[in-house]
Amino acid sequence: MAPTPYVPQPPQGVRSGGSKGDYPAHWEADVISRDGQMFHIRPIRPSDAAALQDLHLSQSESSRVYRFFAPRGELTEKELDQFTRVDHAERVALVVTDSAEEEEVLAFGTYDSSGPGTAEVAFYVADSAHGRGLGSILLDHLAAAAWERGLHRFEADVLPTNSRMLAVFRDAGYTLTSRLLDGVITVSLDLLPTAESRRVLAAREQHSESLSMAGVLNPAAVVTVGSSPALPRGLPAWDGSPFSVPTLALIDDDAASLSGHLTSLGLAGAWAAVVLTRVGEPGHWFRALLRSARDSDLRLVGPSSFGILTADGTNLTREPALRGGGVVSVLTHRRRSATEITDRLVAAGVPVRTFLAAGNRLDVSGNDAMQWWLSDPGTRVAAISLDSIGNPRKFARISRALALTMPVVCHIGSTTGQSAPPGHPVRTSALPRAVLSGMLRQSGVIEAGSRADLVDLACLAVGGRPAAVRLLATTPSGEEAAARALAGVAVEPHRAAEGGSGGGTPVVPALTIVVDQPLAGEVREGSAAEVARAAEGAVIAVMRHPAPVRIEGSSAVVTDDLDRAVRLATLLLAPPAADSPPAGGDVDLAAARRALAHAEPGALTEEATANLLAAYHLTARQQPGGDGWEEVLVEGTEDPLYGPVISLHHGGDAKMLGDVAYRIAPLTERDVAELLAEPRSAVQLTGRDLGPLRDVTGRLARLKDDLPEVSHVLARVLVGESSTLIVRVEVRLAGGGRLDTRGRAMAGGEFGWGMGPAE
Numbered sequence: 001m002a003p004t005p006y007v008p009q010p011p012q013g014v015r016s017g018g019s020k021g022d023y024p025a026h027w028e029a030d031v032i033s034r035d036g037q038m039f040h041i042r043p044i045r046p047s048d049a050a051a052l053q054d055l056h057l058s059q060s061e062s063s064r065v066y067r068f069f070a071p072r073g074e075l076t077e078k079e080l081d082q083f084t085r086v087d088h089a090e091r092v093a094l095v096v097t098d099s100a101e102e103e104e105v106l107a108f109g110t111y112d113s114s115g116p117g118t119a120e121v122a123f124y125v126a127d128s129a130h131g132r133g134l135g136s137i138l139l140d141h142l143a144a145a146a147w148e149r150g151l152h153r154f155e156a157d158v159l160p161t162n163s164r165m166l167a168v169f170r171d172a173g174y175t176l177t178s179r180l181l182d183g184v185i186t187v188s189l190d191l192l193p194t195a196e197s198r199r200v201l202a203a204r205e206q207h208s209e210s211l212s213m214a215g216v217l218n219p220a221a222v223v224t225v226g227s228s229p230a231l232p233r234g235l236p237a238w239d240g241s242p243f244s245v246p247t248l249a250l251i252d253d254d255a256a257s258l259s260g261h262l263t264s265l266g267l268a269g270a271w272a273a274v275v276l277t278r279v280g281e282p283g284h285w286f287r288a289l290l291r292s293a294r295d296s297d298l299r300l301v302g303p304s305s306f307g308i309l310t311a312d313g314t315n316l317t318r319e320p321a322l323r324g325g326g327v328v329s330v331l332t333h334r335r336r337s338a339t340e341i342t343d344r345l346v347a348a349g350v351p352v353r354t355f356l357a358a359g360n361r362l363d364v365s366g367n368d369a370m371q372w373w374l375s376d377p378g379t380r381v382a383a384i385s386l387d388s389i390g391n392p393r394k395f396a397r398i399s400r401a402l403a404l405t406m407p408v409v410c411h412i413g414s415t416t417g418q419s420a421p422p423g424h425p426v427r428t429s430a431l432p433r434a435v436l437s438g439m440l441r442q443s444g445v446i447e448a449g450s451r452a453d454l455v456d457l458a459c460l461a462v463g464g465r466p467a468a469v470r471l472l473a474t475t476p477s478g479e480e481a482a483a484r485a486l487a488g489v490a491v492e493p494h495r496a497a498e499g500g501s502g503g504g505t506p507v508v509p510a511l512t513i514v515v516d517q518p519l520a521g522e523v524r525e526g527s528a529a530e531v532a533r534a535a536e537g538a539v540i541a542v543m544r545h546p547a548p549v550r551i552e553g554s555s556a557v558v559t560d561d562l563d564r565a566v567r568l569a570t571l572l573l574a575p576p577a578a579d580s581p582p583a584g585g586d587v588d589l590a591a592a593r594r595a596l597a598h599a600e601p602g603a604l605t606e607e608a609t610a611n612l613l614a615a616y617h618l619t620a621r622q623q624p625g626g627d628g629w630e631e632v633l634v635e636g637t638e639d640p641l642y643g644p645v646i647s648l649h650h651g652g653d654a655k656m657l658g659d660v661a662y663r664i665a666p667l668t669e670r671d672v673a674e675l676l677a678e679p680r681s682a683v684q685l686t687g688r689d690l691g692p693l694r695d696v697t698g699r700l701a702r703l704k705d706d707l708p709e710v711s712h713v714l715a716r717v718l719v720g721e722s723s724t725l726i727v728r729v730e731v732r733l734a735g736g737g738r739l740d741t742r743g744r745a746m747a748g749g750e751f752g753w754g755m756g757p758a759e
Contacts, residue, residue, distance in 0.1 A: 036211030215271025226253030266296020444577020584702025
């Protein structure tokens with residue numbers, strides 16, 4: 001008999017569903033279909049029998065034949081009982097409905113365990129719902145459930161003429177094999193994620209989520225709801241009539257009326273709502289408010305939003321001077337952040353493409369905004385200010401994709417990730433803030449040290465990220481001071497010529513620093529504005545008495561702090577995001593599962609640890625004698641907020657001194673190389689062959705990414721002049737789930753809520 005797999009538990013704070021037979025509430029989720037509409041997916045219940053019968057009877061004869069391989073009338077009570085009474089482990093069934101309150105079943109999918117690690121999967125999608133991607137969504141969520149239950153392969157029998165179902169399997173991106181026997185195609189799907197399955201999941205997620213955000217950032221019409229005098233003037237107040245075009249509602253009313261407004265707007269056909277109403281601490285009503293928006297098929301911005309500026313330049317913010325028509329799109333959270341950023345944008349005269357203040361980020365978050373920017377040809381720079389973060393793994397995935405297409409600048413608060421601001425129902429982490437900084441570097445995102453830096457970096461990045469820094473100065477002393485400050489930075493020096501015209505042009509696009517800080521009695525060779533005319537691209541003007549510098553065709557930032565100018569330039573010169581192969585190599589996941597089959601929570605035995613390492617082609621050896629070895633510790637932790645965090649530090653006091661590098665799995669080969677190079681102690685490895693250490697680190701990161709039940713893994717690695725050895729590995733298991741699962745789902749689950757009907 002095959003061993004029972006180790007079953008991880010659902011995320012902390014979510015209703016239990018880990019034991020066989022228990023209802024797994026953490027599998028409930030709101031999802032967005034291929035056409036941008038919202039649906040609800042959940043485990044089946046015995047009470048769904050009548051709805052399942054209605055679905056069956058509404059189907060065409062061909063659809064019934066595709067599902068049951070023969071014409072079928074009504075389903076028998078025994079069949080309905082078999083479909084709806086499952087153990088949520090060896091037999092699983094999920095249904096898709098219009099909302100959490102809706103009983104009508106639009107689609108359902110099942111799997112039945114058929115052997116060690118294998119299950120037979122089947123789908124039934126309403127004819128009226130074909131073409132919306134519900135079959136693919138069911139496959140995603142069934143695969144996530146199967147993976148959680150220790151299964152790694154799906155099989156299905158499909159009639160050759162059932163092209164829709166064959167396409168669902170073929171297009172999922174998993175390793176697929178098939179054979180034709182007696183007029184039936186048997187499809188076998190390996191559920192181990194591949195580079196293609198990850199790409200497909202991300203592409204589908206981006207397509208559907210960006211469509212759903214069109215009603216927020218690019219609506220055809222806007223109406224106001226509520227009696228607040230703070231609502232913008234000149235916009236029509238909603239009179240209760242149904243909407244004929246994609247419409248955004250701007251709401252400012254008392255908190256008790258918000259759910260009712262959302263329900264009424266949904267019935268009238270609105271697409272989205274921005275709630276300006278300020279609220280305090282989240283409570284049970286927060287969940288009810290989100291449930292009202294989801295059940296009404298509305299995207300919700302807020303509550304406590306500062307407002308938005310849409311793609312056509314319509315200003316719906318609290319700052320009337322904010323202008324549209326630019327190329328920088330901005331995302332903020334709290335009003336304090338939004339106020340400071342809009343003040344700086346207005347003072348600098350910078351127009352924006354879109355602006356979104358998510359407020360309490362109950363539904364729409366930075367991840368949603370980035371998905372829309374990926375599809376928006378008008379956005380050329382993304383500027384993000386995070387007061388909290390709900391799903392860092394998803395943020396990392398989307399921001400990396402965005403950074404491949406444009407400069408992305410991000411400011412994170414001093415306690416972001418470690419504590420939740422008032423009114424932000426998000427998880428927190430005990431890990432240091434350096435994890436977030438590592439995540440941004442991993443994604444190719446420029447981290448701004450302040451909101452002032454965020455605005456200036458976004459302005460400077462409008463023309464793209466420079467490959468070098470060019471230096472112009474109005475005086476010899478200015479050139480000398482800048483040269484000292486720029487030591488170690490890639491610089492193309494050039495002092496202004498007589499009259500301030502300057503000569504020569506950069507071979508590659510460059511950022512120009514103009515230093516105009518003459519000493520007493522020193523003769524200037526032209527003003528900063530005159531000297532800056534020699535620049536081709538963005539300019540930072542360093543002046544003793546800052547004044548606006550207008551340069552036609554260029555972005556200019558003015559400061560009196562040369563060190564700040566150098567810091568901004570250095571940030572912009574950081575390597576941009578780039579594609580890189582996944583790290584970790586080939587593994588034997590089935591063997592890894594077997595190694596954990598009988599394990600209990602706590603420390604893994606030496607034998608089980610050795611078997612687990614062998615599945616990832618790793619071996620721990622005895623510590624060698626002699627000197628010349630450099631100790632490196634690679635650690636993997638399952639964090640309730642970040643998921644699988646990989647850290648690396650050298651031996652001795654390095655960790656105590658904070659000399660630790662962090663990344664979030666999965667890692668690419670480039671991520672691993674940067675992880676090894678980032679600690680200050682990395683100089684100890686100069687001249688040594690780091691290939692084996694990169695391989696070990698990549699495989700340990702792959703292990704942590706594959707196995708959420710591994711709560712902690714610590715490997716002590718010795719790097720010598722000509723060899724690298726793993727000398728000790730400690731592994732611990734714990735019940736706990738991962739926030740960012742493989743199934744596409746909207747925000748809500750990260751708040752610690754099962755996304756079923758509000759109680």
